[in-house]
Amino acid sequence: MFTRAITRKPCKALIDGISTGQFCEGTPDYENAVRQHDRYVETLRSLGLDVTDLDADERYPDSCFVEDPAVVMERCAVITNPAKASRNGEKDEIISTIRKFYQDDQIFSIEAPGTMEGGDVMRVGDHFYVGLSDRTNEEGARQFNEIVTKFGYTSSTVPVTEGLHLKDFVIYLENRNMLVTAVMNDMPAFRDFNRFVIDPDELYAINSLNINGTVLVPQDCPKTRKIIEALGYPVIPMDTSEFKKIDGSLTCLSLRF
Numbered sequence: 001m002f003t004r005a006i007t008r009k010p011c012k013a014l015i016d017g018i019s020t021g022q023f024c025e026g027t028p029d030y031e032n033a034v035r036q037h038d039r040y041v042e043t044l045r046s047l048g049l050d051v052t053d054l055d056a057d058e059r060y061p062d063s064c065f066v067e068d069p070a071v072v073m074e075r076c077a078v079i080t081n082p083a084k085a086s087r088n089g090e091k092d093e094i095i096s097t098i099r100k101f102y103q104d105d106q107i108f109s110i111e112a113p114g115t116m117e118g119g120d121v122m123r124v125g126d127h128f129y130v131g132l133s134d135r136t137n138e139e140g141a142r143q144f145n146e147i148v149t150k151f152g153y154t155s156s157t158v159p160v161t162e163g164l165h166l167k168d169f170v171i172y173l174e175n176r177n178m179l180v181t182a183v184m185n186d187m188p189a190f191r192d193f194n195r196f197v198i199d200p201d202e203l204y205a206i207n208s209l210n211i212n213g214t215v216l217v218p219q220d221c222p223k224t225r226k227i228i229e230a231l232g233y234p235v236i237p238m239d240t241s242e243f244k245k246i247d248g249s250l251t252c253l254s255l256r257f
Ligand code: CIR
Pocket: 017, 018, 019, 062, 065, 067, 068, 087, 118, 119, 120, 165, 246, 247, 248, 249, 251, 252
C-alpha cells in the first residue's frame, strides 16, 4: 500500500524539456501543464495519499518528472544519477525531501560512472527490474543491486531497445498482470506474468499507474482502458497531454511509497 507521494510542480522552462518525440510532437503549454499537474496531485490525494507537492524549479526543465532522480521503497531510498546534463542536478534537489522520510543510513546514491533514472526501475513485489537504456547503464544497475540487496530486495536487468525508459514499454499492474509492447512480450524475464500486449496506437497507455488498486490511465486510450477494466481494476482517465509532448507519462510525475 502506498501512503505517500512526492511530486514537483512543472516550471515555465518545461517548454525546453528533453523530447525524443516517442509519443507525439509539440511544445508543452505551461498553463495547461499546471492544470493537468494539479489534477494529478488531487487524484493522488483522493486515493488517500499524503502528497508533498514541491515548488517548481526553473533551473531544471524536466524537474516535474520526480520519478527519475530517486527510487524509493519501504526500507531505503536510492538517489539516482540522471544521465542527461540538464537533469543531473535534480538529484541534489530531491535529497532534502527524501531526508524527511528516511534516516541517513537508509539513503544511498548511484555514483559516476554509474547512471540511472527511476523511469527504468520497475518493482514487482520485492524484486526490481532495471532497464538498461540510454539513461541507465550496467554500472548504475550494479550499484543499485548492491544497495537494495542489503535491505532484502533483489534486482535484475532487462534491455530497453524501443525508446526512453523501461516503464514506457512494460508496466506491472499487480496480481501478476503486465501491460507490454510486442518486444517486451517476448522478453524471457516476463515469461511467467499475465501479459497484455498494448496496441501500438496506444503505446503511451502502457505507462498506467496503479495506486492501491485503482489504475490511472491516459485518457483517449479506449483499448487499453478496456483491458484494464476487464481485469477488474477501477480506472481513472487522466489528461497528461502536455507532459506527453516531452516523453512524460503518469508514473514519471511522482515518487510513491
Ligand atoms: C526526459 O527526457 O528525461 C524527460 N523529458 C521525460 C522523463 C520521463 N520520465 C519517466 O518516464 N520516468
